[in-house]
Amino acid sequence: MTDAAAQGAHRARYRRILSFAAREFLKIWWFELVLPRFGMSSISERTRGPRMQRFARRFHVLAVDLGGLMIKVGQFMSSRLDVLPPEITKELEGLQDEVPAVPYADIRVVAEAELGHPFAEAFAWFDETPVAAASLGQAHRARLSAQDAVDTGLANVIVKVQRPGIDEIVAVDLAALRRVARWAMRVRLVADRVDAPALVEEFAQTSFEEIDYLHEASSAERFRENFADDPRIGTPEIVWERSTRRVLTLSDVTAIKINDTDALRAAGIDPAEVADVFAEVMFDQVFTHSFVHADPHPGNIFVTPLTASAPGSRNFRLTFIDFGMMAEVPDNLRDGLRMLLIAVTGRDSRGLVRAAQEIGVLLPSADTAELERALSTLFSRFGGMGFAELAKVDPREFTDFADEFGDMVRSLPLQLPENMLLLIRAVSLTSGMCSSLDPSFNVWDAAEPYAGRLLRDESAGLMRDMANDAMETAAVTYRLPKRIDAIITRVDDGNVTFDTSRLERRLDRLEGIARRIGSGVLFAAMLVGGALLVPTLPPLGITLLCVSVLPLLHSVFARR
Template identity: 60%
Template sequence: MQQLGVVSTATPVPPSRVDPALRGRYRRIMRFATRVLVQSWWYELVLPAVGLRALANRTRTRRMVGIARRFHPLAVELGGLMIKVGQFLSSRLDVLPPEVTAELADLQDEAPPVAFDDIRRAAEVSLGVPLERAFERLDPIPLAAASLGQAHRGVLRAEDAEIAGFADVVVKIQRPGIDRIVDTDLAALARIGRILARVRMVSRRVDAPALVAEFAAVSRDEIDYLHEAASAERFAMDTAQRPGISGPRVAWERTTRTVLVLEDVSAIKISDVPALRAAGIDPSAVAHAFATAMLDQVFLDGPFHADPHPGNVFVTPDASVKGGFRLTFIDFGMMGEVSGQLREHLQAAVIAVVSRDGAGVVRAFRDVGMLLPSADTVELERALTALFERFGGMGFAELQQVDPREFRDFAREFGDVVRELPFQLPENFLLLIRAVSLTSGVCSALDPAFNIWNAAEPYATGLMSRQAGGALRGLGKQAAEVAGVLSRLPRRADELITTLEQGRLVVDTSRLERRVDRLARRVIAVVIFAGLIIGGAVVHSSDAVLGAVLMIGSVPVGAFALFARSR
């Protein structure tokens, strides 16, 4: 389980240690990534530098859709972590256009099954006995096929069923050789992360190598089924007092690192709206219960299910529970945990958002680590206030009715403000972002009119009431701190005046001089770059060779202007 706020120690396999049989896979991933990086460099950095930002902006969505269309078949063909990468991107409705996420949406459940004979051999090696001795029956047709393993329905032998307390099971068996494939994919992703770390536009917002390291830790946990079994048991303990939430029990007698045997809890898939209605279950009630369950995990429990896509959540009819159903979670290979301090910051963010408090949201962003301390946030606060006044409290259905011109006007007014701020993705936020994105998508599919504000407001109210109880203690502590500062102020002021009188105040301007020198060199490089590329374009019509030479010669100059750092 990955705890948010703790740096991962997982290290991807270096390229030199990639399995020789998988070198072709490694090269294919790197070729695709290189093509995308070069295209992005040209459109997002070079063209804006020569005054063609409008062209880059106008073609951005079309280019991103093209990248997604090329990545989709590559991920399906390669499988492994490439499908996981596509799944993560398909859930990022917050940063990617819907046209792009739609291209990747099929990757949520798309993975070709492995032949049963191969699965049988892998399972028998792991269990140490033939399948006929391990199970009374095992269906050779897979119940589901995922990127790292596949599941088959089965029945435990009588002696094992008596110990476990159940007989019907789902047996999850790891794909043969998936550990070597994971190592290869992580090696490629690590190299891509190191490249991105050298791009200032990316590095000032996210620590790409740390993000890859977190993804590596999560992926290695996913292929360790003993880890998943322990997470399933912990989830059951955390939700034991909530009658509307459940999960499968583990048959430990037949569980190994690559074979996981769980109680069969299959029911109605949470995204199957017709089946829900046929069972007399209100889909909007399911959406609210699902959002509440996920919020409980993040803001109250700490450990949370980080992969709650529709294939991992069932709705089980249950007349003894409020609403007539309970939510059954499966697949605990991807679990996260929010640390105590981060939970306090997230609670403050929820209170600020529900209260439509722009300044409070900015403070929460700082505390969580999404904004650097040096960021000038006056304009961001103004943008958030305007956002809350115009769109705050709207559900997805209401937002769809808003005139698109209003969104364009808002983006035009505040887009540059947001883009220029030093936002960054904190380490170990991957799981939390994935869980929130998937939850939002599932709830919107169940009920287009679902309003996430309504689900969050009870939390904000409860959090504010709990915080009010400690307000007096907080005020007393702050008063003591202020009194201490005031008591030391006269002495420190006297020391400062004495220093000024004696002429001992020193101001270090060396860093400023270096920055000015670096800026001057980059400005000169930009001028030369613009002259070369524009001159090449003009000359090209009359002298193609000279024009091409001038434009090619502009590339290293442009690279220096964009990426040069003082040595």
């Protein structure tokens, strides 16, 4: 494709994304804002489900047709089970795996240009059929050359290769998303709760990191080091000699996909136990290592069968791949999440509000009394229920709760901090995956032991702090009589003096400020009085106006 043709294709792509967004914004504005103002809320509510499903289908077609970041946007939407209706999330589930593959010839051109060698020299064998196709690249099985196999100790590998021209496509998609974000900020309901342009920029940063395979390789090494001594976790080894920014070669660790429950049972592995271990590992990533795999969808996690070495030991381990999307958890966010987890497992509504403020989701200025009451009601009725139990609750109960507290929640100054986007994605995918592995999975049961451990750690830290404070207080108390005796001796000998020069300078400064304030008041009085007297007694009024300049000059220049 010539440069002119490529530029034309990119402009058409940009316009197609914006026209799609404009049409959808117009429909949302009409049904969700205009009709309710004219007393036709019932039409909006009655048609919301079908409208959301049609929107998801249209976006699905757009994403598959365009590829690039549109696939990533759809994948993110499909994981937001917490805020998006099932009509959208279910329709977009297919985007996790169903991405058209790039022809082998195009992939080979990119890979050979990056590696600087023909495939015949770099690999003993290369499978032309991709094992997986993603939005930004695709993976093929291969076998290293004899010499590379000896040097690395590896033979069978997976080679990830970027899609041709993906850099330009990402740039076009981000430009369109930035424009859509600016449109969204014109909607007050959105602008009051989220900084859409900031979220797009965070998404952009993540996307740029994801198309840099050397960055992904470094993240994989860091993740591997974090769990080096953990028998629950496996990670691939990086073949650095055959890796560049656009090509990544790593050991082949493919096994049973985590969502293939039939294959798990056939291997003698209990899917419910897999769900428990998966939840534990994700908690560890957040609270222990502060480095989280932010794309834990089924294609990126395998269950590797093991031979149980001892009674009671597990017969499997979880193997993570694809480290292009990782979330860093800063200290303040991790502390807030600890508070949140402890508050949720303890059904502590006040603690939950404090945690939301610490994280930054709820601004400190919010009036939280009603929110605490709503959370107490929520905990007392639905607290401790798993997804399977919640599915059996009468929908009218949720409706009644929403009617009672919906306006209050919508009025709160809520926002989504920038560093929460990837973490929310990871949590959403984890929750959905565990529930699919074990329909009776209860996130409260998974979180409670972890929260207890965090609470014990915090209590131990508090006891250490109290012990240190007690030791410091005892030391001060021990030295206090001697210091008092020394001071009394100096007073008796007449050796105690006081330096009041700084205090005198401050008093002089305050006195000067008081004079300047008085001059300012005098200026205002003379100015107003002169203005009032000019119509009736012009000479006196003009004199007052002229003389008022003197206190003004004193007020402005006295300090100088």
